[in-house]
Amino acid sequence: MKFMQARTSFKRGLAAVAATFALFAGPAVAQEPIKIGSFLSVTGGAAFLGDPEQKTLELYIGKINAAGGVLGRKLQLVSYDSAGDAEKARTFAKRLIEQDKVDVIVGGSTTGETMAVIPLVEAAQIPFISLAGAVVITEPVKKWVFKTPQTDRMACEKIFVDMQSRKLSKIALISGPGGFDKSMRAECLKLNKKYGIDVVADETYGGGDTDMTAQLTKIKNTPGVQAVLNPGFGQGPAIVTKNYGQIGITVPLYQSHGVASKEFIKLAGAASEGVRLPAGALLIADTLPASDPQRSVLVSYKREYESQFKSDVSTFGGHAYDGLMLAVEAIKKAGGTDKAKVRNAIEATRGFIGIGGIFNMSPNDHMGLDLTAFRMLEIKGGDWTLVK
């Protein structure tokens, strides 16, 4: 009897505790933040990608929250530094999904990190917007995976189109050992025939190499070279460009979108005059005609970023802006954070004007950009100019 009493009082106590919890939890549920998960290479070799991406996410989540949030709920950023390491990226993605229980993941600065995470997000069925470049991320299409940056394939196409218009049909390639270099080189070698372009020389250089005059001399002495293409990023292209000027090669030099930053012009110096490269419109935001549909988005992002962080805006931060905004728009459209609905809403994105271009997603295209997302730029007088 006594025992029974004890049990009922225990039960009563439990109920009281539960009620108390419910009392506190009740209003909290309505206010529960929308969790945006992210893993970025904030440090390490790919820090020039992850750093502006992280800053952009923080800046715009802060701004959205200050303006009242999304659907009356605040956004909460849960972000980890994967330091360019695919293994770390996997661990953090697991943590985002299982412990932090985020609603959507926007992140993955490099292709390696992104590819390592894809099996996890596919299994957990959570929308994932990658900020990395390679074609393999969205080809073949994966149900839960999207991406915002233009691909290296598009960069090759843009360059080849420009070469065609200048009647350049015999070109030399020179590239480095990085994943970006290799991937873009392979894409270019797949596409060149389609544009009637012959690759007559294909040179490479090592990571941390300090001089490429030997390779370039070889290219210079290859008969018939009409242009040189250097897919790559970081130090390599800057040295290639300098050496190019040094040994006096006169045919046009093309760089990739990997060096689309003011820093490149500064590093390569006077030798960068006349270099052409495909890049997002962000670099020339201020000089775009008022009729350009992207202009207002670009100018406002550039102003916000530069006034907040006192450093030059970068294309890579723009990828994070696009990723975040695509997610936010989709959550608004889905009317909540139901993962399947959000995913469908992202896939249904049409005419979204972002930093990277105008996005038109579809079930067969989880990137949603076309060649208009790239502009062909030429360096003139130490600044970017649009090639007409």
Next chain:
Amino acid sequence: MSAEFMQYLLTGLTVGAIYALVALGFSIIFNASHVINFAQGEFVMIGGMATVSLTAAGLPYLLAIPLAVAAAALVGLALEKFAVEPARGASVITLIIITIGASIFLRGLALLVWDKNLHALKPFTGDAPIAFAGATILPQSLWVLGVTLAIVLALSWFFGRTLLGKAMLATSHNRLAAELAGINVRMVLFLSFGLSAALGAIAGILIAPITTTSYDVGVMLGLKGFAAAILGGLGSGVGAVVGGLALGIAESMSAGYLSSAYKDAIAFVIILVVLFFMPSGLFGKRGGERV
């Protein structure tokens, strides 16, 4: 053909001169302590990065370069004082591991003090390439070659003619005998770190206008300099210079005439072959331990 050859040779010499300076740094510390200082590449980085930030602050090269070299030397001395000396009883392997730790630490520190970006230095005297026997060379390459030559001459004077230099040389030949002769071996070790760091920093400053610099530029240059030192024979001054130049020329020749994809591999195969027939390097001390 010969113009091509000339271009590869000039390229190889410029790169090789930098490898030689880094290799000299390895050799000096190796002589004093039998330690291979894997933080040598970081001194190269500190030299370049410090000059970048000092010139950005408005200092002229004449002031910025000595300051940057002094800063690197101070870091070198501090490394010896606070990391190597407290462990002086430990085995050589332990000391080497300490220098690996120090290199990671210095790289991390550079990331905090400076940033992750690449930086370019203005060439000392102009940017216009000079035509030479059908090839071209940058004025900065002449600086690299000239300063390297001057340093090699200064070092040979230092080790051959000054008391301190002779003391360092004596320590490298026989540490115990040197100590018995009244040489402060600990002081020699201390100074050798400062000297190596200064050499590394000079290499870093000379090369920065050609190749740009960043917080992690020391990793690769350190490795190549180490390979050059091994090729020439660890501990030999002549060996370091010859090894550096040979490595640089081997790299550029194989990039030019064979395959740029395998140029590093070819250079390292040459090193392996040399070491197979001459295990102590081109100019290393012959013979094993005497029993």
